[in-house]
Amino acid sequence: MKAYSCLMVIALLAACLWSCKKDSSPKNTGTNGTTGTTGATGTGSTTDTTKTTLKTDVYYVGFLNKNQTTGGNRAELWKNGVLTSLSNIISSASNIWVSKGNTYVCGYEGIAVSTHAVYWKNFNYSTPLTDGSEYRSIANDITVxxxxxxCVxxxxxxxxYKAVFWRNQKMTVLTNNGDASRILVKGSDIYIAGAYTDAKGNSFACYWKNGIVHKLSARAQATGIAIDDNSNIYVCGTQNNSPIYWKNDVMTALPKTTKLAFANAITTKGDDVYIVxxxxxxxxxxxxxxxxWKNGIPQDFSGGSEADDITIVGTHIFIAGSHAAGLNKYGRLWEDTLIAYLDPYGLTSVFNGLYIDQHY
Incomplete structure (x- = not known):
């Protein structure tokens, strides 16, 4: 979801509909199999499930390519390292929410040559979010x-092309020529991060509060949103192929060591702001x-090539993403910068979304 003009937004999001998309309202804070390393708080291997010092259930979602020759991605959910398939057709899971013991996962399923937005509840059959008449659609984030x-x-x-919001499958168009990346509920208010293009063709990062658009910076894309205990609004995103974030509309550039870099998700803990x-x-x-990045300063953690979502529970930081090996990707979960879990199936996989359920 790294798009910074109308044409780039459309091109990239259309491409994402064929693979996976990601993306973040922070969870609980409002976000190949090679052998993993062992540390003080996490253990990973090709066979072990996630182990953590916390009494939690750790959920992460994405896709597993079960047919490398035909590109047969399938939406999957991992709970404490145990894999559950969500669909038996081409599909991908974007994000996850857990509420009152129920598990909700959003994403898309492929029908004919197109993709259609869906969500799954408690691993059951998918619930369509559209009537199937659209060319393509995807659900990027979900909450309750x-x-x-x-869903958004x-x-x-x-x-x-349009950014949309669903409440119980009823769709509302937020804007034409835009996209909706993340959703966050704070009290009775609903915040959605994304981008839109105005009547003059100018693109802007933005967020919607209860359906009212709030414009941020031009030629940028918002991909995550968080609100701290003092009601400060943080939004992360990308502008001109560089990662940025806004605090109460004031933009700050994030340092990078690569030519291109993208901010994918944001969360807060006390006065600290974390972005992956x-x-x-x-x-x-x-x-x-x-x-x-913690408070704008890059934090190193071992290995990996892509960080897509972040959640903080207590003093523990969880990050979901993937590790690249050549042209293949393999799902990876970090806990406190250590590899807590590596997808052991030897197949291409990506972890897009993350939720930590601390219910004990």
Whole structure:
């Protein structure tokens, strides 16, 4: 979701609909199999499930390519390292929310030559979010407000490209020529991060509060949103292939060591702000560096090439993403900068979304 003009937004999001997309409202804070390393708080291997000092259930979602020759991605959910398939057709899971013991996952399924936004509840059959008449659609993020299931995403139909919001499958168009990346519920208010293009063709990063658009910077894309205990609003995103974030509309550039870099998700803990993202030097080879910034300062963590989501529980930081090996990717979860879990199946996989359920 790194798009910084109308044409780039459309091109990249359309491409994402064929693979996976990611993306962040922070969870609980409002975000090949090679052998992993062992540290004070995490253990990873090709066979072990996630182990953590916390009494939690650790969920992460994405896709597993079960047919390397035909590109047969399938939406998957991992709970404490145990894999559950969500779909038996081409599909991908974008993000996850857990509420009152129920598990909600959003993403897309492929039908014919197109993709259509769906969500899954408790690993059951997918629930469509559109009537299937659109060219393509995807649900990028999901949460629950009271008993209502809320999703945001993008739809391309005969009228063009649009950012949308679903409440219990009822769709509302936020804007034409835009996209919706993340959703966050704070009290009775609903915040959505994304981008839109105005009538003059100028693109802007933005967020919507209860459906009202709030413009940020031009030629930028917002990909994550968080609100701290003092009601400060933080939004992360990308401008001109460089990672940025806004605090109450004031933009700050984030340092990078790669030619291109993107901020993908943001969360807060007390006065600290954490942002994760990905970088690359050569677009042909894809991402080759995972970023985690704390208060604007890069934090190193071992290995990996892409960081897509972040969650903090207590003093523990969890990051979901993937590790590149040649042209393949393998799902990876970090806990406190240590590799807590590596996808052991030897197949291409990506972890897009993350949720930590501390229910004990």
């Amino acid at each position: 407000q009271d008993s209502d299931v809320l 995403g993008d739809v391309i139909d005969h009228t063009g 993202g990905s970088g690359e030097d050569d677009p042909y080879w894809g991402y080759n560096h995972a970023y985690c």
